[in-house]
Amino acid sequence: MNYSINGNVVTIDRDAILIEISIDNIKFIDYLGEGANSIVFRGFDELLERDIAIKIWISKLSDTRDKYIQALREAKKIASLKHHNIVDVYHANSHHQSTISLEMELIKGTTLREYLKSNKISMRFLNKIWHQIFDAMSYSYQKGIYHGDLHDRNILIIGDSDIKILDFGTSLFSSRISNSENRDSKLLLKLFEKIFGKDHSLLIKNKSLLIGKPEMVLNATKSVLFAFERIALLKNYFDNNSEHLASSAALDISGCISECPFLDVSVIISIIREQMVSDHYVNVFLNGCINMLKLVKSHNPHDGVVGYFCDESSIDSLVEAVNILLIEVMCLHNKMYEKDKANYLSNTHNLLA
Structure with a gap:
């Protein structure tokens, strides 16, 4: 997406339509990244004097009012997550009845994908990483919240072996919400194999019976x-x-x-x-x-x-x-x-x- 930053205002070009976003007491600093339906900026909370990340989801022209209301409901649920292994969401905002933004904890770390590539990893370290993923996702599922895009680039390694899971609600304005249980089940199985290898993955049998039951996938991996x-x-x-x-x-x-x-x-x-x-x-x-x-x-x-x-x-x-x-x-x-x-x-x- 094309964008321009002017202090407390960011203007985003979506499908040749300019969308102007401003948030009280928030100054936009620079661009961090984007996905199919969202864009992320680094910002500064002038009232609380802290750096933050600002993720903005923009609906498509074809999206209905009902889809926007559903996405807003999901955003509120994501903002309710409070877990030490999940990036903290400070506040959710609605703009123009078509755009949603979240003010979030700004995390500095290395993605799990890059960490696994560049370091000699012990089984003890991998077990500790998966235990944290297990703990965070179990907590999320107990609250009825699904990630939507859980993979090794959405997990940051902080310090020696702590993790933070990013990008809950990646698919707010996509069709994935209705199929979130199936999607999270498959992503968990894929992530488990990515981290531990095929030897561990082969121990899980009848995977088709696990699809749609992400909590049971977690228990199987445990x-x-x-x-x-x-x-x-x-x-x-x-x-x-x-x-x-x-x-x-x-x-x-x-x-x-x-x-x-x-x-x-x-x-x-x-x-x-x-x-x-x-x-x-x-x-x-x-x-x-x-x-x-x-x-x-x-x-x-x-x-x-x-x-x-x-x-x-x-x-x-x-x-x-x-x-x-x-x-x-x-x-x-x-x-x-x-x-x-x-x-x-x-x-x-x-x-x-």
């Missing part, structure tokens, strides 16, 4: 990180001949499997086998799968895992997926069953009886 942490401990304990602690770590992973039906147990088993852990520990994961299948079949609406699935078709799909997963684990555990999977299913039903 289970993956916990499983990897316990697998590392398992190897360490095994290498040091500490059978009791190794068994405890294996049981933790089993519990993780029971609580999250989206962990690909076959991948977990493969990782453990690569580390030469004995079959004794693999049995634990088999029991974990059986417990998970019991949980899904019980279809208790109060269970945290199953409660996300309200209709019978979703439950049936999940049961089928868990059954397949259980067969995979059994086949890994003892290859003789690969010749007779029907017998395997019979054994499974006996175990569940």
Whole structure:
């Protein structure tokens, strides 16, 4: 967008129409960046004497009055977010019944994308980053607010390892608002793989069942990180001949499997086998799968895992997926069953009886 700054007034050229924006006590300093529907300036609050960022969303000529009201409602919700990992919004403004601006905290930092490119990153650092993303987005979803464009350029690294998430409401004047749950789910899965790599991403199975449920995506990623942490401990304990602690770590992973039906147990088993852990520990994961299948079949609406699935078709799909997963684990555990999977299913039903 073309623009001109004159002290307390900025004039923006949108589709050959000049839009003049002024905000009480705010001086526009310079341009910071822009997106498809917005432009960001650095400003100065003359009353409070502090630097700020000013983000301005401008509707299109084709946008209806209802769309503007919806966008204004979303802007008010964004302004209500108060979390140490989310950029603070000081004030929201409406202009000409077609334009919305937010006065925000001005943050200086490095985007996560650039940070990952230019630094040697430890797994401990990545875990800390994701924990903050998890915490911030869980808070946001509890308030019914979706980001709309969560990626590694909208996350700033501040200092050694703190983060700030930028650009909530990127899509105020786009069609994405109505599809925000699906979009955030997909973006979270993509961001998780971007940060941790495909090895971690492969542990999340049946991703299609997670689309539209961003809170459940977060829980699945948390289970993956916990499983990897316990697998590392398992190897360490095994290498040091500490059978009791190794068994405890294996049981933790089993519990993780029971609580999250989206962990690909076959991948977990493969990782453990690569580390030469004995079959004794693999049995634990088999029991974990059986417990998970019991949980899904019980279809208790109060269970945290199953409660996300309200209709019978979703439950049936999940049961089928868990059954397949259980067969995979059994086949890994003892290859003789690969010749007779029907017998395997019979054994499974006996175990569940």
